[in-house]
Amino acid sequence: MGAAEVTLCFLLREGENGAEVLLGLKQTGFGRGKIVGIGGHVEPGETHAQAVIREVLEETGVVLQAEDLADAGAVHFVFPARPDWDMKTTLFTARTWQGDPLPSDEILPEWFRVEALPVERMWQDADHWLPVVLEGRRVNVVVTMHTDNESVASSQSLLD
Numbered sequence: 670m671g672a673a674e675v676t677l678c679f680l681l682r683e684g685e686n687g688a689e690v691l692l693g694l695k696q697t698g699f700g701r702g703k704i705v706g707i708g709g710h711v712e713p714g715e716t717h718a719q720a721v722i723r724e725v726l727e728e729t730g731v732v733l734q735a736e737d738l739a740d741a742g743a744v745h746f747v748f749p750a751r752p753d754w755d756m757k758t759t760l761f762t763a764r765t766w767q768g769d770p771l772p773s774d775e776i777l778p779e780w781f782r783v784e785a786l787p788v789e790r791m792w793q794d795a796d797h798w799l800p801v802v803l804e805g806r807r808v809n810v811v812v813t814m815h816t817d818n819e820s821v822a823s824s825q826s827l828l829d
């Protein structure tokens with residue numbers, strides 16, 4: 670089985686104390702209990718942009734249009750001890766949208782300062798790629814996890 674295709678979108682706004690990003694507490698399924706990006710699986714026949722627009726709506730009620738999305742690259746998560754968990758993740762950021770984030774069964778959305786990301790409550794690899802994305806740069810990273818499926822064994826950038 671190949672890696673699952675997933676997609677995440679990071680909403681960015683200017684707060685009183687600098688830039689803020691919308692993350693959320695995952696309440697169900699994969700990564701339950703962690704603070705994660707908003708997104709999920711790409712369904713057959715969908716583009717990644719269509720999938721992320723659908724997932725952000727389902728998980729937060731926020732309405733995105735294709736024009737709101739900026740391509741932020743990709744991260745490939747590799748779990749050698751659990752190959753069925755491997756995921757190819759496309760990344761987007763958005764600075765415009767309609768509506769205010771609301772909780773859903775899957776996610777409790779919450780704004781965090783970009784300068785104070787809750788890394789202790791996130792996947793341990795977040796530090797390796799998320800700050801770069803939130804600076805507005807594109808990434809193309811392969812993150813390989815240890816056999817504990819939690820800590821990072823290696824992280825390789827495929828960009829120059």
Ligand SMILES: Nc1[nH]c(=O)nc2c1ncn2[C@H]1C[C@H](O)[C@@H](COP(=O)(O)OP(=O)(O)OP(=O)(O)O)O1
Nearest residue numbers: 675676697698699700708709710746756792794795
């Ligand atoms: N190592 C990792 N670090 C990280 O920050 N995010 C990861 C990750 N490995 C996977 N993810 C993200 C990508 C993806 O958006 C999410 C899992 O997808 P879903 O939220 O769709 O999972 P679920 O099992 O809840 O899915 P469904 O049952 O299909 O709704 O986890």
